[in-house]
Amino acid sequence: MANTVPVHTRGGEKRGEVALPEKLFGIEPNEHVMYEAVRTYLANQRHGTVKTKGRSDVSGGGRKPWRQKGTGRARVGSSRISHWRGGGITFGPEPRDHSMRLPKKIRRLTLRSALSSKAGEDAVRMVEDFELERISTKDVATMLNALGIGTDRALLVVPEANEKLLLSSRNIPNLEVVRARDLTTYYLLRADVVVMTERALANVEEVFGE
Numbered sequence: 611m612a613n614t615v616p617v618h619t620r621g622g623e624k625r626g627e628v629a630l631p632e633k634l635f636g637i638e639p640n641e642h643v644m645y646e647a648v649r650t651y652l653a654n655q656r657h658g659t660v661k662t663k664g665r666s667d668v669s670g671g672g673r674k675p676w677r678q679k680g681t682g683r684a685r686v687g688s689s690r691i692s693h694w695r696g697g698g699i700t701f702g703p704e705p706r707d708h709s710m711r712l713p714k715k716i717r718r719l720t721l722r723s724a725l726s727s728k729a730g731e732d733a734v735r736m737v738e739d740f741e742l743e744r745i746s747t748k749d750v751a752t753m754l755n756a757l758g759i760g761t762d763r764a765l766l767v768v769p770e771a772n773e774k775l776l777l778s779s780r781n782i783p784n785l786e787v788v789r790a791r792d793l794t795t796y797y798l799l800r801a802d803v804v805v806m807t808e809r810a811l812a813n814v815e816e817v818f819g820e
Contacts, residue, residue: 622756662702
């Protein structure tokens, strides 16, 4: 049987109920694929531009510091050897591509697993809309309090880009706003509560429900 959740107005009043699609919110969560999705997401955020200079990259050191024999000191061929100050780094990091990719079917399974996990935790909230008449952080904070979210980490899922909502919510701690088509397993698992409109739910079902 499909889960149903109440639909609230922005003032927190209950307006009705909506059924959550079973294929998105009613499967057995697969913890391993969710782990792989988070690992892939975090890996793809890495720039991979870190680099240290090796012995061949450090300037200088072309001349032998002193003659090979007769000085009483150890023989040295360059002043840029790794165990000297100012020398090159041995086996230091080099620029590399950290990107990873999951198959399309696995990506959809991870998202369904994350949504089902949130539904199982009773952490899905539905509201009529997120439309704001003005840019106001106070209005968004009031809406969250009316929904009983308070200081929980919340994820607002919107059907399309909403500049007023984005500007109004960016100064609220523990709050993220994401378009339905940009929803990821990482965003879902990091949130304590997922809040979306019926339009956003329809978009999620359209994009990820196949």
